[in-house]
Amino acid sequence: MAFAFPKGFLWGTATAAHQVEGGNTASDLWLMEWMKDSIFTEPSADACDQYHRYDSDIALLKGLGFGLYRFSIEWARIEPEEGFFSKAALDHYRRVLASCHAQGVIPMVTFHHFTAPLWFSKDGGWEDKKSVDRFARYCEKAAAALGDLIPYACTINEANIPQMITTMRELSGRAPRPGGRRERALAEAARLCGGEPGRFAPYLSGDGNKATPNLIAAHRKGYGAIKAKMDAQVGVTLSLTDYQAVHGGEKTRDRVHHTINGKFLETLKGDDFIGVQTYSRALIGDGRVMPAPNDAELTQMRYEFYPEALEACIRFAAKESGCPAIVTENGIGTEDDTRRMEYTRRALNGVINCLKDGIDLRGYTHWSMLDNYEWLEGYRPKFGLIEVDRPTQARKPKPSAYWLGEIAKRNALE
Numbered sequence: 001m002a003f004a005f006p007k008g009f010l011w012g013t014a015t016a017a018h019q020v021e022g023g024n025t026a027s028d029l030w031l032m033e034w035m036k037d038s039i040f041t042e043p044s045a046d047a048c049d050q051y052h053r054y055d056s057d058i059a060l061l062k063g064l065g066f067g068l069y070r071f072s073i074e075w076a077r078i079e080p081e082e083g084f085f086s087k088a089a090l091d092h093y094r095r096v097l098a099s100c101h102a103q104g105v106i107p108m109v110t111f112h113h114f115t116a117p118l119w120f121s122k123d124g125g126w127e128d129k130k131s132v133d134r135f136a137r138y139c140e141k142a143a144a145a146l147g148d149l150i151p152y153a154c155t156i157n158e159a160n161i162p163q164m165i166t167t168m169r170e171l172s173g174r175a176p177r178p179g180g181r182r183e184r185a186l187a188e189a190a191r192l193c194g195g196e197p198g199r200f201a202p203y204l205s206g207d208g209n210k211a212t213p214n215l216i217a218a219h220r221k222g223y224g225a226i227k228a229k230m231d232a233q234v235g236v237t238l239s240l241t242d243y244q245a246v247h248g249g250e251k252t253r254d255r256v257h258h259t260i261n262g263k264f265l266e267t268l269k270g271d272d273f274i275g276v277q278t279y280s281r282a283l284i285g286d287g288r289v290m291p292a293p294n295d296a297e298l299t300q301m302r303y304e305f306y307p308e309a310l311e312a313c314i315r316f317a318a319k320e321s322g323c324p325a326i327v328t329e330n331g332i333g334t335e336d337d338t339r340r341m342e343y344t345r346r347a348l349n350g351v352i353n354c355l356k357d358g359i360d361l362r363g364y365t366h367w368s369m370l371d372n373y374e375w376l377e378g379y380r381p382k383f384g385l386i387e388v389d390r391p392t393q394a395r396k397p398k399p400s401a402y403w404l405g406e407i408a409k410r411n412a413l414e
């Protein structure tokens with residue numbers, strides 16, 4: 001039996017600027033990737049050169065059957081020095097947006113996806129209260145320049161992830177050691193850019209407890225700044241894991257939920273949508289995170305292969321936020337494309353269950369369009385529906401790309 005998705009259901013794929021564009025030289029991570037004893041496996045370098053290949057990439061997506069492309073605009077390119085907004089960079093993103101419209105692909109634009117300008121992270125990043133006004137000013141300028149071409153916008157990608165990293169590290173006894181590798185790398189980065197020791201704080205390596213109140217305020221202020229300049233659907237995306245209590249872990253699970261997600265969700269009422277980003281589950285025991293079951297299949301990211309997590313997270317996010325939901329990321333790092341299809345098929349069954357129960361879910365966006373730069377892990381994990389031969393930058397859709405594109409075209413799943 002085929003299930004017909006609601007008319008207008010959005011089918012997309014996602015990327016982020018730093019992971020696909022290449023040459024993001026004014027960003028905080030560029031410095032950290034290239035320094036001696038880097039904590040990154042390898043530098044992003046030219047990535048997938050999407051900065052120049054966006055037009056053919058968008059055509060490829062459209063040809064496969066996808067109607068939406070979620071990508072990010074890069075703050076470090078748009079405001080490479082504090083207060084200087086590059087017209088050339090904004091014009092570039094106008095061309096990318098125009099290409100989407102010309103080819104009949106709906107753009108969904110993320111304003112901040114992990115990377116920031118070096119000057120921002122050098123001066124405390126999100127741990128400093130000034131981040132709120134700095135982010136809102138950037139949103140205002142970018143929305144003024146690009147807003148007429150943007151129908152969907154996400155303020156911050158996974159605004160809860162600094163908190164998630166901090167809390168899960170504490171719970172699993174892996175809190176960063178003073179003087180450890182991470183702290184040494186941050187100190188060295190501060191030295192290299194002439195910053196004060198202890199103030200260099202990129203998004204994924206900062207202190208979630210300090211950053212979270214600023215991220216919540218920045219989403220609110222950024223949301224207002226974007227809405228004031230454009231007529232778009234705006235939301236924030238959250239990294240949502242299906243936290244399951246085992247061996248008396250209920251209280252700990254509830255605490256984890258509140259610390260990592262609850263603080264955000266309760267501030268989102270009235271937003272146009274919430275972006276759900278889910279990859280797996282985590283088992284929470286009494287006071288600690290438990291390992292995946294012994295017989296569990298692990299993905300390249302060492303997460304449990306557990307596509308059913310998506311359904312649980314959509315239900316949770318829709319209920320707690322009171323907003324319509326869009327799956328803005330879901331996918332798997334694997335060399336085995338048959339496992340990608342199996343994962344996605346089971347995740348889509350969860351999407352169908354939510355729709356059948358009347359949850360206001362408006363779309364499914366697969367992470368990722370391309371095999372791209374997976375942050376600390378470099379290019380090893382393969383999340384793409386499309387393979388990229390980086391020496392030639394040739395693109396080759398995998399069977400999963402044709403399969404999911406066909407579902408998108410038909411707006412139905414057998």
Ligand code: BGC
Nearest residue numbers: 016157158239329367374383
């Ligand atoms: C991020 C992506 C990342 C993906 C896979 C998400 O948390 O938004 O940038 O590549 O997970 O790990």
